[in-house]
Amino acid sequence: MRVAFVSSETVHHRDTETNRRLQTILEVLRDHGHDVHLFCARFWEDDSPVLERDDVTYHAVTDDPAARRSFCLRVPFDMAAAGPDIVHASARQPTVLLAAGWGVRFARAPLVAEWYGDEDIGDDRWTRLATGRGDRIVTPSELVATRVRERGADGDLVTTIPNPIDFDRIRSVTPGDRVDVVYSRRLDEGANLESLLLALAELRDRDWRTTVVGDGPERAAYERLASDLRIEDRITFVGERSLEERIAAYRGAHVFAQTAERCVFPTEMCWGLAAGCVGIVEYHADSSAHELVEGRERGFRTTSEEELADAILEAGDLEYRDVDDRFADYDRSAVAERYLEQYRTLQEEYGLL
Template identity: 75%
Template sequence: MRIAFVSFETVFHRDTETNQRFQTVLEQLAASGHDVHCYCAEFWADESSTVERDGITYHGVATGLEARGSFLARLPFVLAGSSPDVVHATAQPPTAVLAASVGATLARVPLVVEWYGDGGLADDRWTRLAAARGARILTPSELVATWVRERGADGDRVETVPNPVDLERIRDVPAGDRVDVIYARRLDEGANLESLLLALAELRDRDWQTTVIGDGPERATYERLASDLRIDDRITFAGDCSLEERIAAYRGAHVFAQTAEHCVFPTEMLWALAAGCVGIVEYHVDSSAHELVEGWDRGFRTTSEAELADAILEAGDLEYRAFDDRFADYDRSAVTEAYLEQYRTLQEEYGLL
């Protein structure tokens, strides 16, 4: 299948969650043998109009990020001449969706629009116009699906496709040191690690060890809080770790605690749950993390530090695991197939199969 992806900005411009998600889709489909093309602003230094990396052909529709107007003006005609089977566009920026929609119409193929929403969704004219476009609208979670519907998207066209993890990779990494609770996230103003620290402080008379993975501008603040609460001797601030190191840590941990206030999809938590952790989520209105643990006997949803402390105690009665096959539907192969199924369904609806 020849797939034309549209992403004005890529991970080679800026390493954001939205760009990471889109790049993962490109890489998975290219690895599956499909003809993958990405139409974007140039990120390479030479004067060539295309560049190939890891089986993906990148087409420079504009000379750089400063040339957005040129990108939007040229994109419909570039897509029309590329003979794709489907056009798949990211909704960042929303104006690119409008240009991609015209291009897909000229090419007489369906348009798939990817909304991720890290940082939230604007509620302006361009976002609402973009939300009305696309034969299929894909989001990582029900949280983002709700946001897009609120901007005017047809609910019948909205589907959720999660971020993937690699279950084989999890199995291949030996378990690390045993700890009771683990937390992982960039330690910035949205981390809300204080909720976990306050809950742990209520359990200071119990025997436990905790690891915090991640670094950021608020790390020193959290370390001071742990010291003020007199629990710093049982908390290891591990800083930034590679994926292999994080997987090992998750396989050795019993509980993964998710307390961040903003999260469109809890990818790090998913790695931990697939690596056997019990999941405890502090509910927040702008976080989708609770969606992973709803209706699961190894998952807890809490709304306060006291409930979080109680959940940690209750989780201690559950068996330790270093892998959980319940998350097979989140494996890279399954998520890749979910995208392909969306494409095939749309091609059939358009009479292209």
């Protein structure tokens, strides 16, 4: 199947959650043998209109991702000329999605609109027009799905497909040191690590060890807070780590705590739960993390530091695991199949199969 992705900006221009999500999807489909093309602004140095890299074909629609008007004028024709079976467009820039919507008329192919939502989904005229485009609308979580519906999307067209993880990779990594709780996230203003630290301070008379993975502008402040709470000797701030190192930490931990205030999909937590951790989530209106633990025996949803401390104690009664096959639905193969199922269904509706 030939899939044409459309996004003026890519992970090669700017490292954002939306761009990483798009890159992951096209790599997953490529790994399943499909012909993947991405129509974007040029990010390579020479003036070649096409770049073949790692079995993905990148097409330069413009030289600058900020040249949105030029991109929107050209991409419908460039994309249609490639003869795609499916067009899959990022909605981060609504006008680009609208342009892809014009392009599918020339290409006579179905359009999948990808709304990720790590940057605020607006409520302007262009956004509301864009929510009406797409034969299918894909979001990473019910949190984002609700926001897209609120801006006018047809709820019958919206489907939720999570970020993928890799079970083979999890199993290939040796579990790290045994700790009671692991926290993993960039330590910025939205990390809300203080909730976990305050909960752990309530348990200072218990025997526990915690690892904090990640770095960022608030790390020093969190380290000072741990010291002020007199629990710094039992918390190890390890900074940024590679994926393999993070997996090792998750496989060695008993609990993965998620307290961030904003999260459209908790990818690191998903890795942690698949690596056997018990999940504890502090609920926030702008976070979808609770969706991963609701209805699960090895999951807790809390709303305060006191409830978080109680959940950590209760989680201690659950068995230690270093892998949990019940998260197999999040594996790369399963996620690829969910996208392909949407593609095949749309092709049948278009009479293309």
